[in-house]
Amino acid sequence: MQSVVVEAEKYSLTTGKGSYTLLGWWRFCYLHSFETKQHTIYWNDKVFSGTSEGPEMVRGGGLLVIGQDQDRMGGGYTFSQSLNAVVADLRLYNRTLTNSEALDFVSCKETHLDPQPLVSFPDFKNNWKIEGSVNIEDLNLADICQKESSFLIMFPEAWSFSQAVAMCNNVGGSLPVPISARENEQILSFLNPYIPYCSDAHGYSIALGMLKKYETHSHYHYKSGENITYSNFLYRRDEDSNCVAIAVTEDDYGYWYYSKCDLELCTICNFTSVTHLKDGQYTCDDGTCISIDHRCDLLAHCPDLTDEINCNTVKLSETYIWELPPPLPDGSPTQVSVFVNITSVRDVSLIDLSISFDMILVFTWRDPRLTFQHLRDNMDQNPVREGVGVWHPEVFMEDGDGSSVDVQVRGRQTFVRRVGPPNPDIPTRLKEGRQSINIQIYPRTVYTMLI
Incomplete structure (x- = not known):
């Protein structure tokens, strides 16, 4: 509105x-x-x-x-x-x-x-x-x-019939079906500027949105199933094929012919209006729309899996040095909180004066040098993926006498805790985020990292 x-x-x-x-x-x-x-x-x-x-x-x-x-x-x-x-x-x-x-x-x-x-x-x-x-x-x-106007949009990429149908459907359109000589001519007039982009050794043709009925050799609209009475075949060829294309070549200009449905042709889509992405939706690379809540949630919802691509929660600047701890304004050491949870005691030996147990260590610190994105309220859905070089506190363990102990690390994972709302969108970031069409960028000073 x-x-x-x-x-x-x-x-x-x-x-x-x-x-x-x-x-x-x-x-x-x-x-x-x-x-x-x-x-x-x-x-x-x-x-x-x-x-x-x-x-x-x-x-x-x-x-x-x-x-x-x-x-x-x-x-x-x-x-x-x-x-x-x-x-x-x-x-x-x-x-x-x-x-x-x-x-x-x-x-x-x-x-x-x-x-x-x-x-x-x-x-x-x-x-x-x-x-x-x-x-x-x-x-x-x-x-x-006129009560309802239609228009065409060209996609100068070669797709099979099923791929072309999916693309037009994803963007709110359909493959064109001319039902009169005037509409057939309108399609040809629209196609002329694109001939250099879609022509090949076999000429230039575009898929139409109709299929053949083998029993009657009639044709019907691929989406509505309605019979198509208008026909513009110059001659019948490749009768075993089920799809129909319009030729834009010198000899067969404007005429139809049967083509194999897996033949990859340039695509045009017919629209009565432009549909835009609804609020709260994300566009997959293949044009499918999904809920923005499914973006980077560790589960693939896009048919082409693109909702889980580029989902790193941490964005590093060019000047970031992961070997250095986060700097504080007053030059004091970085504050690291430690939580220790002993989960089980495996062995206690009085003879060797030794003890073996399992424990979980959780370290919490702040790093104002980092920028975060795709953060969720559930911290378990905000992992820092392997290979992202961020600073971690080094851990050394010793017993009461100052002797080193045998430590076996069974696993380590870094998470980002979201504790505030996102920053405003950045127009140069062209992927959708929760607020608009851009990736969310979060404040760098109010988030906590955990391992």
Whole structure:
């Protein structure tokens, strides 16, 4: 859900909540009455009304910039404050529209309002100064106002039919299935720029989302099972194959042919909207979404096992020297707490004056030089993996007379104890973490290491 923010001079209004899908058209109209302090927002099929403070009028002069925030008059532009979208119509009127006029606009009905708007798009090139990466194209009202629009995305990697189906499914799309000559031509038009990336000695072709029924030699949609009545086979070949591809070669341009389902072809996916990662989810390398709680939990949940890759709990800096103990500001020795647990007494010999027993030693210390990541509340799930060189206290044992004792170490493991919330995300770390799309980085001074 998105809020509407309107600012005028020192006043700011945040109201209404509308929803939209990425790469889909949405229509918006804002009405404001300076006399009654009333405002109405039309967002697609939703209407929001309310009262708000504001200036008595909008002063003239100044500079109107569309698609870019100004930090100062005519400047202070930054890339992060640029609009990345397609704007098909923009109108600014010097009067408040009626309810029916606003509804006509957001309903994509032809509108002929009087007087004409102060600002509009009809004479775009003459009335507007275009700067930056801006493309101008002509659009039909029917294209903008269709109930459901679809679009294609290209994956220029060679995959088998099953791999292509899985990839499209993971990103919320499906393999394309043209059901008319017009849709077939649209796919071809989309594919043309990618021919150099996917052509090989056998030409260039793309898998379609249909399969063959051997009994009737008809075709059906691989996902819905619906029969496909439209056909564009130039001639039948490789009849033993079950999958269908569209050819983009000089001789067979736009025609279909049967292909083996294990043949690896470039893939395009068809979308009606872009689905984004839900809150609390992590993306596996193959596109599968899993709960972020399964990331680095010592159990593989991704089909490709990538949720357990790069899961080291400790991140070492280039200046870290594992042979040196953690430095303290006042130069005093590093404080190490020791916990001793004698688990069993194996043997007591009065003749040899010796004793043999098992015990567990737990050492606790702080190392402010370390950065931690992927930490969990359960310390057992935060092991420091073997091969990571971190400082450990050295242990020497002797008896009451100062003689050395025979020590057999049966195992040693280092864990990190989480005792606080994570630090803010680092944008340059591109893996998802619990808070956002980045790995969590934890405070370096409030964690305890144990062995």
